[in-house]
Amino acid sequence: MSESNGRSSGAVAQHSDRGDEVADIVVIGAGIAGLCAAGELAKTGRRVLVLEKSRGAGGRMATRRFGGAVCDHGAQFFTIRGRAFGGIVAAAHAAGMATTWCEGFSRAPTVADPLENTADGHARWRGSRGMTDLPKWIAGGLTAGTVRTGIRATAIGLAAGRVRIAAEDAACGPMSFSAGGVLVTSPVPQSLELFAAGGMTAGQGADAEALASLGSVDYDPCFALMLVLRSPSLVPPPGGIQFAAGPISWLADNQQKGISPVPALTAHAGGEWSRRRFDDPPDNVADELTDLVRPWIDGDPAGAVIERSLHRWKYATPTTILPAPLVAVSAAPPVVCCGDAFAGPKVEGAASSGMAAARWLTRTLGSS
Ligand SMILES: Cc1cc2nc3c(=O)[nH]c(=O)nc-3n(C[C@H](O)[C@H](O)[C@H](O)COP(=O)(O)OP(=O)(O)OC[C@H]3O[C@@H](n4cnc5c(N)ncnc54)[C@H](O)[C@@H]3O)c2cc1C
Known part of the structure; x- marks a missing residue:
């Protein structure tokens, strides 16, 4: 040998x-x-x-570039609690590859409910040009x-x-x-x-x-819909909404986030919804998700959405x-x-x- x-x-x-x-x-x-x-x-x-x-x-820290937009479609942000990971992020920050986004997002029970701003003083981090920056x-x-x-x-x-x-x-x-x-x-x-x-x-x-x-x-699946928009979205600053239940779990404005040069949204479907629709034709899933995030699109999606892309995560987040x-x-x-x-x-x-x-x-x- x-x-x-x-x-x-x-x-x-x-x-x-x-x-x-x-x-x-x-x-x-x-x-x-x-x-x-x-x-x-x-x-x-x-x-x-x-x-x-x-x-x-x-892996699931993923960024897609299409139609002139930059969209994170897996993990959206990260937090730091421990010293070891904190040291890695601090070095990435010093190298210009990671930065803070905000200290909390708007929240609502579902897409049908009014939003509440829940900044909590705890930094949410992102890759400088997208989430793949840190692993890369x-x-x-x-x-x-x-x-x-x-x-x-x-x-x-x-x-x-x-x-x-x-x-x-x-x-x-x-x-x-x-x-x-x-x-x-x-x-x-x-x-x-x-x-x-x-x-x-x-x-x-x-x-x-x-x-x-x-x-x-076991893991929940997740559909991620990315939309390139003709004009800025109606998502309030700092550009993210967390929904506690229902078909949409998260909505982000990648332009306000600071990674996309043009207006672009990322919407995540909830685990239960994604599981039920997992094998549906992608165009049907994308149509339905687009309709659900319509309140945050300026105008009729038929004209306001320039391009779209759908990603299906089979193993998005562990349930155990x-x-x-x-x-x-x-x-x-x-x-x-x-x-x-x-x-x-x-x-x-x-x-x-x-x-x-x-x-x-x-x-x-x-x-x-
Ligand atoms: C839609 C979504 C939203 C999320 N939002 C957040 C968030 O906002 N904040 C947060 O902190 N976390 C979030 N997460 C979770 C976060 O992305 C994951 O917890 C984390 O990235 C997992 O890292 P990992 O290295 O364990 O796994 P992964 O990132 O999945 O890495 C595993 C790697 O193994 C590779 N691989 C698999 N099988 C093989 C094989 N046979 N041979 C070779 N390579 C293989 C895969 O391609 C992948 O690159 C989200 C995840 C998803 C999907």
């Missing part, structure tokens, strides 16, 4: 005799959890690879070649004391990786599919209790949050799951979970 057990931070590919690309640690997913984990792991000098199935980093900035700080986009992991299994990851490169086809440990940040139902595909079942390398706990995690910041599916070799379904939801919860999982992996590998 030519596999290296040594620690190097270089990004030059190393291969085992069976052709697997070798890394000390493979991270599945370049969302905020995977990237914060990779940043933490890089400090230990280990060779880390982050595999991301999409074309770019960010973290990815840019890692050694070149650490984050590999366009590579979808298809199976995670154990072989000869290491973890074997089968993957599909969008450009080059099937490939495989061998790692001393793996940190998995995909939405939990997708992570469980990866373990099943790799033969990691209860008693077959995977901890039965861990699998059962992961099996309890597990109590621990990570769940180890295997201890030797270590395979650990983390992300926003672990100990704390949302952007900061995912980042904190990723960093906790990285520290656990470092301790486990250090003592093995």
